[in-house]
Amino acid sequence: MKRVRFGVLGARRGAGLARAMRHAPTAELVALCDAHEETLTKAAASAGVSRTYTSLETMLESDIDAVVVASPMPLHAAHSVAALAAGKHVLSEVMAATSIEDCWRLLEAARASGRKYMLSSNYCYLRPWSIVLGLVRAGKFGELYYGEADQIQEFKGGFPHPDTGYNWRTSELALRRGHQYICHNLGPLYQAFGERVAQVACLGSGQHHLSWARADDTCVVLCQTESGKLLRIRLDFFSSRPNNFTYLGLQGVGACYEAPRGPKDEHKIYIEGQTPRGTWQSLYEFEDYLPDAWKAVPPEAVDDGYDGGTPLLIEDFARCIVEDTRPPIDVVDALNMTAPGLMSEVSRERGGVPVDVPDFSR
């Protein structure tokens, strides 16, 4: 079978994605690009790739088929549009864009290009979540009506003061309110519910740690899906406490799932009529529901620190190019996972009133 020739843009997060390609049989890592030469040289050695570029434009002139966009978040949309316009397929890191205007630009570029675009939403490939999705698809949850997710990840030491030079994390995550990193949390819930968020409302705690930051220590986004289901998503990059950034919960008519809240907790599920009332079962009693593709992933490939299936994600993208099928997280899905976060900022700035999220499927 043909292999897809990849160039990776951004050699920090991108270096991990480049290494993960070793475990994706339909993908071939051909080139790595970063404007910072020292970062590029180090990452190229760790990923075992000899062809390097310091400019995206030059890499786009080469014979690669696809680009992994792992540049700073505010550049994702522009870099994806440039790659699509150059006839390359695009696998973009989260979030797809950092403004609603860029969401529309990206949609138009993807449609006009005839190339594949996929969001590299690794949280959609978390191993335990893949079991939960298997149970959802097998009908064990019945109709879903509530989901929740937390991104609690103390990062206040990683936000340089805005006067000390440009840093995208400061500009997007410390100086903006609302949930500007929502793809990780909303992505998996969007997969399970299979419908977009139509309205969001966001309230926050205020900022108690960095005097110059505008983001809340903690904010909560309530999402109403198109058919009226409820999602609750919490973001917290500031609080002094242990992290919990892969928490997910799901409630259906027939079952309930909760991820661990801490180290002594476990992934647990209650299935009506099967689990004794008032108790939980370990999710791992249901490992048979893991998709077959997961069973072929060697343990050393699950090295991204998120119990995630990054090689599966890359393989899915490469295969959809070779087989000319729809990417599992296509451009409309990507925008449906991104725009609710952007609109949560609007709601937060208006005192928490519910606001509509644009519909990119029309």
Ligand SMILES: NC(=O)c1ccc[n+]([C@@H]2O[C@H](COP(=O)([O-])OP(=O)(O)OC[C@H]3O[C@@H](n4cnc5c(N)ncnc54)[C@H](O)[C@@H]3O)[C@@H](O)[C@H]2O)c1
């Ligand atoms: N999915 C995940 O779990 C996950 C984890 C970490 C980061 N990310 C995402 O990956 C992206 C990159 O994150 P990071 O931590 O590597 O950021 P970073 O700022 O540490 O590194 C970005 C790299 O891109 C390079 N770069 C910037 N502009 C460039 C340009 N025009 N041309 C070529 N190179 C350029 C920089 O030199 C730098 O090496 C972010 O959007 C982040 O949201 C996702």
